Every structure is written in C-alpha cells, then in structure tokens.
Amino acid sequence: MSEFLVTCVGLTKRYGQKEALSKVSLQLAPGRIIGLLGPNGSGKTTLIKLLCGLLQPTEGSITVDNSPVGPRSKAVISYLPDRMYYADWMRVSDLFDLFADFYADFDRERAENMCLSLGISPSDRIKTMSKGTKEKVQLVLVMARRAKLYLLDEPIAGVDPAAREFIMNTILTNYDEKASVLISTHLISDVEPVLDEAIFLREGQVVLHDSADALREREGKSLDALFRDVFRAQTYEGGAL
C-alpha cells in the first residue's frame, strides 16, 4: 500500500511523432491542493486525461489510490473537463440521478443546495442554459462528490474575474480536506494563494515539482513570477549582421 494517492512512473504519451508527455514520474500525496502549471500545449490536459482514463499512455504506468486506471480508480476521481460533457436532453435532476446512480460518494443534497444558491432549479433543461450556467452545473456535479482526487482541467480559463472568484470559492469550500485537488491552469495569480504544491510542465516534461512554500523560498519570488521566468517566450530579436 503506497502512502501516495497518485503515482506516475515513466509516463509517456505520443500522438504520432509528437510527444505530448515525456517520461513523467511523479507522486502526489493526499490532502494537497496542487497546481499543474504550464503554458498551452505543455501537456497539462494530456496528463489529466491519462489519470482519468480518457487517454492511454504510450509508455509508463499510473496508479490512483493503489489501483491502475480502471473502474476502481474512476470511482474515487472527480473530473472536471475543459468542455461540456452532458447530453442536451437532460435536466439538472437527470444529471443528479446519474451521478447518484454511479458514484457512491455523490452528495445529492449538497448538489441541490449549491444549485439553489446559484438560482438553478433541478427541473431546468441543460439545452436552454447559457454556457456559463452549464459550466456552473458541471462544477456543482464535480464538487458535490466526496472524492479522493479532484482533477480540474482549466476550471478558470475563459471566464471573467468575478466568475473566477466564484469557481475558486466553490472548489475551496466544497472539496474534502482528506482529498487532493489537481488544478491545471496557466492563470497562476488566481490560484497561487491556495496552492500547497506546484508542478511546472514544459513541453511534456516536469521541470519543477515541490511545495509552493519551498519554491517561493528557494527562488525568492512568487509562483507567478517564477512561472513568467520559466516560461518566458524567447522573442526573436533580430540583430545586425
């Protein structure tokens, strides 16, 4: 029995010739809020999809809660994808039914209360909702589970600052403290205050992985400033011949 919630060993994912993730090995402990930080195309979404079984690794292995990726690991993972994943015919109550049917850790009462506080009725149809409301419903579904691992793929990308605050508050006030939360984002300043740990990904490789405090102390700067240093784009400066 490993003390770690997630263990990845030599994880590689190739799409044809392109290597999206290259020999990633990491261990994540329970009870941590972890930032998966990197620019677009650095492999954040690929790593999250591998953890929840939407992609299969080309090489390497993953265990979540001491199980390989499969029905047992999926039962303890609550995943927020970067897109809407429900069928249009459904009402909010259908989604609650579905989650209650498949996930033993789904807290329906909590989900209903969260929706009520947002002014969303269980009888509302998904089809008639705005994109923002659909995203909120999805967040409610994910955070109303008492999961061991929350995988949140870009939860604050593409939303206004007020919505960002709402999303971060929802995550922080609803996740189980014994669980770990892995948040992928490139908007570091919004998540930095809550992070216990940070993983910096660049071109499919882990370039930094440590506790947030240790990184700040060692580098003498905030994670946001460190991110800018690590991922500063190499601008073409031209130059005289």
Next chain:
Amino acid sequence: MLGKLLKYDFRSMGKQFAFVWPAVLVLALVNRFTFGGLFQEGAADIGLPGQMATGVTFLVYWAVILATMVLTLVFIIQRFFKGLLGDEGYLMHTLPVKTWQLILSKLLCGMAACIISILAALLSVLIIVPVPAADLLGFWPELFRALGSQGVNGILAPLELLLLALAALAQCCLQLYLAMAIGHLFGKNRIAMSVVAYLAINIVMSSLFSTAAASFAALIGEQVTELINQRMEASVWGVWHSAVGLMLLGSAAAAAIYFFFTERILRRRLNLE
C-alpha cells in the same frame, strides 16, 4: 452497472423517438379512414378533393415511415459516436464501469430502437389495412401444421429465425461501432476514416467468409453434398435447420469478433483528444 447504463440509454431513446413512433401510429390511423376506406365494400365515391387528400396523407405516412428508419440508423450511429467518442464520452468513460458494459448498453439500446421502429411500421400497416383478429391468429396454427407436415419443427423454426434476425441486427450495429472505433484512432477526418473502415471491414469479412466457405467445401465438399442430399430426402427440416444454423453461427461469430475488437480499441487505445 449495466442496468444503470441501460436506464440512461433507454431514456435518451425515449426522448429521441417520443414523437416519431406515435406519429407513425397516428398517421396510420388517419390513413385507415382515408386510404383504407377506399377498399371497404360500398365505399362512396370521394371525388377529386377526397382522392387528393387520401394521396397526401398516404405520402405523409410513407415519409414518416422513411424518416423513422433513417432516424433509427442515425440514432444507432450517433449514440455511439457522440456518446462514447464525442464530448459525452468524457462523462461516460470516467464512470466507474467496464468498457464492455458501455458498448453492450449502446448495442442493446440501438437494437431495441430498431426493433420498436420495425414493430411500429408493421403495426401501422395492420392499422391501415385491418386484418380481422381471427384471420391473424388463425394463420399461425395453419402455418405450423403445414410446416409440420414437411417435418419442420413449428416452434424451433420461428425461434431460430428470430435468433438469426437478432444476431444479424447485432452484427450490423457492431460493424458500425467497430468502424467508428477504428475511425476515432485517427487524429483527423475521423468520420471519413470511419466510413473507410466500414468498407474495409465489409471487404475483409466477405473475403474471409467466402474463403472459409470455399475451404470448407473443398475439404469435405462431397461429403457435405451427400449429407445435404440425404437430409433433403430425410426432411425439409434438416436442410432448414442446417442452413439457418450456419447463418446464425456466421452472424454470431462476426458480431463477437466486432464486439471483441471494439472493446479492445476503446479499452486500450481510447483517444479522446
């Protein structure tokens, strides 16, 4: 877990066909009084407007029947493509269920949609041209008696045909699923690649079956011919039993192969980019 998956797939089917299946029956009922009325004894001359109305309602009926069949095919394809390989797949593949359960749920639901559509179409014909219950019920004992006199088992024979129809339906659905599963492995043009895969499966399977049949015939050709001749002489049932049995075996084998590879692709090579 399969039961729970079926619950949601059947609810999705209910939403999709909520208007179409009743529409078929309602239009059949309308046609019973318009088109069906023409064949009743002592039918009055309905004149040109009446004939035009009859023609239009009959055309609408056929259009809805056609739409139902197309919708059924689209439903079978779409529930798999969108439900497992599209955005909805992000939910379905993260549920704590096994891959074979996801596929089997789609298959059973797709087959049920097809069967209900066919039954609705058959029922609509009976509504338009009503056959007295006595004729309808009296037909079967007569058929069984006739078959029985030829040595055909009147219960087993229709049962075998029913099984063959179900196996063939499963084979058709699973061929579509396998083609889509292969198509999704490609980074681009997934729909086009699914169509190519469908055609390729057709070619491979038909050449495989013809090769197998030819080898089998070459191997024990004479004995088989002799056996068939003997059976033909012995009973029609023997020939029926052998022919339907072989077709059933072929369909079931093809369906099992398609299911096996579809499951393997989705479990080991799932690629929801």
